[in-house]
Amino acid sequence: xxTTEQKLAAVHGYVDAFARGDTEAIVALxxxxxxxxxxIGTPIKRGHDEIRAFYQGSTATGAKLELLGEPRCxxxxxxxxFAVRLEWQGxxxxxEVIDTFxxxxxxxxxxxxxxxxxxxxxxx
Amino acid sequence: xxTTEQKLAAVHGYVDAFARGDTEAIVALxxxxxxxxxxIGTPIKRGHDEIRAFYQGSTATGAKLELLGEPRCxxxxxxxxFAVRLEWQGxxxxxEVIDTFxxxxxxxxxxxxxxxxxxxxxxx
Numbered sequence: 001x002x003t004t005e006q007k008l009a010a011v012h013g014y015v016d017a018f019a020r021g022d023t024e025a026i027v028a029l030x031x032x033x034x035x036x037x038x039x040i041g042t043p044i045k046r047g048h049d050e051i052r053a054f055y056q057g058s059t060a061t062g063a064k065l066e067l068l069g070e071p072r073c074x075x076x077x078x079x080x081x082f083a084v085r086l087e088w089q090g091x092x093x094x095x096e097v098i099d100t101f102x103x104x105x106x107x108x109x110x111x112x113x114x115x116x117x118x119x120x121x122x123x124x
Numbered sequence: 125x126x127t128t129e130q131k132l133a134a135v136h137g138y139v140d141a142f143a144r145g146d147t148e149a150i151v152a153l154x155x156x157x158x159x160x161x162x163x164i165g166t167p168i169k170r171g172h173d174e175i176r177a178f179y180q181g182s183t184a185t186g187a188k189l190e191l192l193g194e195p196r197c198x199x200x201x202x203x204x205x206f207a208v209r210l211e212w213q214g215x216x217x218x219x220e221v222i223d224t225f226x227x228x229x230x231x232x233x234x235x236x237x238x239x240x241x242x243x244x245x246x247x248x
Binding site: 004039040041068069070072073074075076077078079080081096097098100114115116117119120 | 163
């Protein structure tokens with residue numbers, strides 16, 4: 001079971017890597033066989049190559065994350081509410097999102113799922 | 125697929141039922157075969173009888189919920205951040221939680237999972 005410290009480190013490492021636009025630091029948080037579903041209902045990315053391609057797209061928008069409350073840890077999961085600020089179709093936008101990470105014993109993310117929809121995106 | 129309106133109605137119905145301490149109104153939000161895992165990692169409650177017993181315990185604490193941001197809808201899920209205010213061992217307490225609901229086409233909750241740990245509980 002991952003520790004609370006590992007779960008919080010994954011969340012803060014993720015936010016910090018976005019702040020630097022450091023795609024490789026994001027990828028390094030994930031297990032080699034991890035899955036990413038962002039948002040839920042869209043095709044799942046599997047493994048470092050697909051995950052890298054996805055986050056290269058994200059960091060290219062200049063997306064920065066701001067936590068909107070404390071991370072919630074339970075068993076091998078952590079969930080956290082945050083705002084994403086980015087340029088979307090030439091417009092400054094903010095999206096309120098909740099992500100869940102499931103971690104392995106090494107503290108690597110094995111499953112990421114993102115909860116957000118069009119009604120969570122606003123001009124900002 | 126449940127609509128955004130159904131997902132938001134489930135969240136607001138849940139908060140409102142806690143405000144009234146109305147266990148039956150909570151149970152009525154769930155499908156007959158739904159599961160509740162609160163917090164994740166604890167034994168799963170299945171079906172209306174087990175779900176009723178669980179929420180009778182919750183409403184007996186006087187627990188009231190306050191949304192801490194907008195619900196996030198994606199596919200058949202909705203996730204929402206909130207605070208629970210309750211009496212815990214004679215002490216007024218607040219817990220910051222994230223719940224996820226998965227809904228069926230009738231707008232009933234088929235799966236509820238709650239993310240929170242001891243570090244999210246504070247005097248309040």
